Amino acid sequence: MHNAKSARVPIAGHFKLSKSQCPKNEEEKEEMNKVPYSSAVGSLMYAMVCTRPDIGYAVGVVSRFLSNPRKEHWEAVKWIL
Numbered sequence: 001m002h003n004a005k006s007a008r009v010p011i012a013g014h015f016k017l018s019k020s021q022c023p024k025n026e027e028e029k030e031e032m033n034k035v036p037y038s039s040a041v042g043s044l045m046y047a048m049v050c051t052r053p054d055i056g057y058a059v060g061v062v063s064r065f066l067s068n069p070r071k072e073h074w075e076a077v078k079w080i081l
Contacts (some may be wrong), residue, residue, distance in 0.1 A: 005012050009073060016022070016063070017064075017065065017072060017073055017076055019065075021070050021072050021073065022068040022069070022070055023068060023069075023070050027069065029068070030071060032074070033068050034078065035069070035074050037065075037066070037069045037073070037074055037077065038066055038081065040077050040078075041059065041062055041063050041066060042069060044058075044059045044062070044077070044080055044081070045059055045063070055080055056074075058080050059080065061076070062077050062080065
């Protein structure tokens with residue numbers, strides 16, 4: 001986060017997240033198991049409840065994919081962070 005760039009909106013319009021983007025094969029699922037997606041979304045939820053109500057919609061969108069995230073979903077989580 002040292003070299004992070006700030007943004008004015010919690011989630012940008014170019015993120016079009018959908019169920020069709022979820023991993024289709026075991027190789028993609030295994031690759032995403034190495035990414036701390038659930039932990040990052042949980043941290044965002046904590047921040048949302050305690051201090052950042054403005055990220056509520058964005059956190060809701062990325063939390064829909066907790067059970068089956070893909071790289072596009074991870075990029076959206078990093079954008080919110």
